Amino acid sequence: MKLYYKAGACSLSPHIVALEAGLDIGIEAVDLKTKVTETGANFLETNPKGSVPALILDDGSLLTEGAVIVQYLADQAPASGLIPAAGSVTRYKVQEWLNFIATDLHKGFSPLFNPATPDDYKAMAKQNLDRRFAHLERTLADGRSYLTGETFTVADAYAYVVLTWAAQVGIDLTAHPKVAAFVTRVGQRPKVQAALEAEGLLAA
Incomplete structure (x- = not known):
């Protein structure tokens, strides 16, 4: 998985959750003004919304919206206690x-x-x-x-x-x-x- 972020922005939240959950993810910074990532890629090709956070899953699919991403990450490590069981x-x-x-x-x-x-x-x-x-x-x-x-x-x-x-x-x-x-x-x-x-x- 790879998390696209801007330092200190709301994308810091899933970054924290991923580390708390013990997940192995990559991170790549985004310049939100130019929509260019730190590797020189056009971020809009990854996330047409142009906003962070954006999470690329292992199967290549994209998740956006921080409140959703943190739940997905926490569900990958249920023993972490970062989110209770679904339906509870x-x-x-x-x-x-x-x-x-x-x-x-x-x-x-x-x-x-x-x-x-x-x-x-x-x-x-x-x-x-x-x-x-x-x-x-x-x-x-x-x-x-x-x-x-x-x-x-x-x-x-x-x-x-x-x-x-x-x-x-x-x-x-x-x-x-x-x-x-x-x-x-x-x-x-x-x-x-x-x-x-x-x-x-x-x-x-």
Whole structure:
């Protein structure tokens, strides 16, 4: 398998999941502006959407959309505990979180990365995100380590990646101490560190 990624983007989530699952995958960086990969290939020939993550399976088929890719990767290593068994209520709980992260958190950050977004709209986007952070804070207030309890899942990997964007857009998470602690806790996991290092995201 090969994962196409942009350092620090949402593609970091499946990169983390693959390492946590102990899967042997290749990685190839993509310049999302030029749509050229690090080997000089036209990325649009691999993924016509032009976005990351994109995962090429061993049979040559393509999977896109991060929330789907992380589930596929986790299912290749069920003993990892990264996702509960298909059909179980706990599986649906993880999928519920994946959907929340994708639609409420991930998309909530999008206007803040667009230089053309008016300042007043950015302020509104930050307020909307703050309400989502408050939901996470309430969830973590019972002392759980991860979103669904004490087991690290694909939802935690996705949430971690998106939450790390806060610092990049001038959002201080200290008003949500449980959320800030979650980011620190996940960031200290050895496989997360390995993914960050592989993408050149660790300070020298």
